[in-house]
Every structure is written in structure tokens, then in C-alpha cells.
Amino acid sequence: EVQLVESGGGLVQPGGSLRLSCAASGFTFSSYWMSWVRQAPGKGLEWVSNINEDESEIKYVDSVKGRFTLSRDNAKNSLYLQMNSLRADDTAVYYCARERPLGARYFDYWGQGILVTVSS
Amino acid sequence: EIVLTQSPATLSLSPGERATLSCRASQSLGSSLAWYQQKPGQAPKFLIFDASNRATGFPARFSGSGSGTDFRLTISRLEPEDSALYYCQHRGAFGQGTKLEIK
Numbered sequence: 001e002v003q004l005v006e007s008g009g010g011l012v013q014p015g016g017s018l019r020l021s022c023a024a025s026g027f028t029f030s031s032y033w034m035s036w037v038r039q040a041p042g043k044g045l046e047w048v049s050n051i052n053e054d055e056s057e058i059k060y061v062d063s064v065k066g067r068f069t070l071s072r073d074n075a076k077n078s079l080y081l082q083m084n085s086l087r088a089d090d091t092a093v094y095y096c097a098r099e100r101p102l103g104a105r106y107f108d109y110w111g112q113g114i115l116v117t118v119s120s
Numbered sequence: 121e122i123v124l125t126q127s128p129a130t131l132s133l134s135p136g137e138r139a140t141l142s143c144r145a146s147q148s149l150g151s152s153l154a155w156y157q158q159k160p161g162q163a164p165k166f167l168i169f170d171a172s173n174r175a176t177g178f179p180a181r182f183s184g185s186g187s188g189t190d191f192r193l194t195i196s197r198l199e200p201e202d203s204a205l206y207y208c209q210h211r212g213a214f215g216q217g218t219k220l221e222i223k
Contacts, residue, residue, distance in 0.1 A: 037164075045156075045164065045207055045214040061212065095163055105211045106154045108175065110163040 002026040002109045004096045009114035016086050016118070022079040022096030022111060030074035033099035035107060036081050038092035038116075046092075049081065050099065064090075086118045122146055124208050126215035132223060133198055141193040141218045143208035148188045155184055155193045158205045158217075167206075168193065198222050 008020040020036070035050040049060045049070040058070050069082040079096055093115050097107035123146040133139055143153065155168035157178075166175045168184035171191055181196045195202055203222045208215040 044216050045158075045209070047212040047214065059212075100166075100169065104152055104154075104169070106166065106169045106209070107156075107164070108166045108169075110165070113163055 002098065004098065004109060004111035006094065006096050006111045006114035009094065009116045011117045011119065012086055013120050014087060014118055017082070017084045018086065018116060020081040020083065020094055020096075020114060020116070022081075024077045024079065024096075024098070027098070029072075029077040032101070033103075033105075034072065034079045035097045035099055035105070036070065036079075037095045037097050037107065037110075038090075039095070039113075040089070040092045043092075047105075048094070050105070051079070083116070086116075088118050090116065091118045092116060122149070122210055122213045124210060124213050124215035126206075126208060126218045128218060129216075130219045130221065132221045135198055135200060135222055137198050139193075139195040139198055139202070139220055141195075141206055141220070143186075143191040143193070143215050145189045145191070145210065149191075149210050151187045152210055153184075153186070153191050154209045156207045156209065158207065159203075164207065195220070 003025045005023045036048040051058045051070045067085045071080045093113040095113045096111040098109040100106040100108040125144045127142045151171040153171045156164040158164040172184045183194050205217045207217045
């Protein structure tokens, strides 16, 4: 059974940093692109970043470029999102999601989500 | 940048009726579109891919159609548990969602 479990969320002050983790199991993690998708309270879904199997391709939405860094450790079946210079509009539930193969960026499995709150 | 526009924003129907949700793209997507279902307090679930292929776990009552810039999600014989938000998606773009209420 595919499982994605996020951790590392919480309350942080504006300008602060947080590192999200996603532990994957039930599939060959090293064979899949992975993404983070976020959802601000009461709002819709926003794709944040994705990474290919060997970290040679990493993409970000414009609003987080230069502030967020995505990485992975295939030996530990884990995905990481380092978030720096956090702003109030980064407040959201962050979902780790597996991308379906063949490059269409469909998200076929999602974690339960982790809340990040940026507030003073 | 591709923009996806979903309509209507809210759809209220009765059990047994048919729901038709629309997603319009700002430029042609071919058939590269997905749909997701999200219930309150839950993560989204992968529902439809490549415009018309149903993902594992959803019954045949759920169907997708369309290509180019106009896509539809049709849910026949509505059941109360179909109440949810439905999002369309193409690569890094999501629609704003349609809230389906079954009363």
C-alpha cells in the first residue's frame, strides 16, 4: 500500500524557516517524480515544487523561488522541503504527492497533509 | 501560463441526479487533464487522468470527457457521499474548484 506521511509543520514567525519531510513507503520511491502541493485555509490547490528521480531536475512555482529548496534521499525513501524567509501567504496545508509516471504531472497518491502557519 | 476555469462554483443536486462539472483551459491541453475529489478535512484523491480515464477506486458513475480547451466531469446517479470539492488540473495549474452538494 502506497503511503506518504508528512512531518515538520507548525507555527513559525514571518522570516523564519521550517523543514518539511515526507516519508514514503509501499512503492519504489527512487523511480518516481515527487511534488509538494499546498492549500491555504479555505482556498484551492497550488502546486509548489517537484523533483525528478535523481534530483537532476527541480522546479518551483514563482512565488517560492529563491526561498524554498526541494531535495530527496532515495536511500531513506524521503522527500524534503526546506522553507526559508517564510511569509504569511505561505500559510497552508502542505501535501506531499507522488507523480504518476510518463511525465504528465498527475498526482496519483497524496499524504494526509501538514499545516504550516506563518504568524507573529 | 495556463489558466483553468471551473464552473459552476457550486452545484446543488439531489440523490439520483446527474452532475456535470466544467473545466475550461486558456489554451489547448490536448487530453492532458486530471480531476481530483476532495472531501472536508481530507487530502485530494486522484479521480480522472488523460481527460477520460478513471483512476483506481472510483466507480463507473464517474466519467470524464473533452479535449483541447473544454473538459467535463460527469457523475451519474448521485449519492450523498459524492458531496465534495472537485478540482481539474494540468501540470502546475489547478482550477479553483467546484463544490458539489447533494441534498
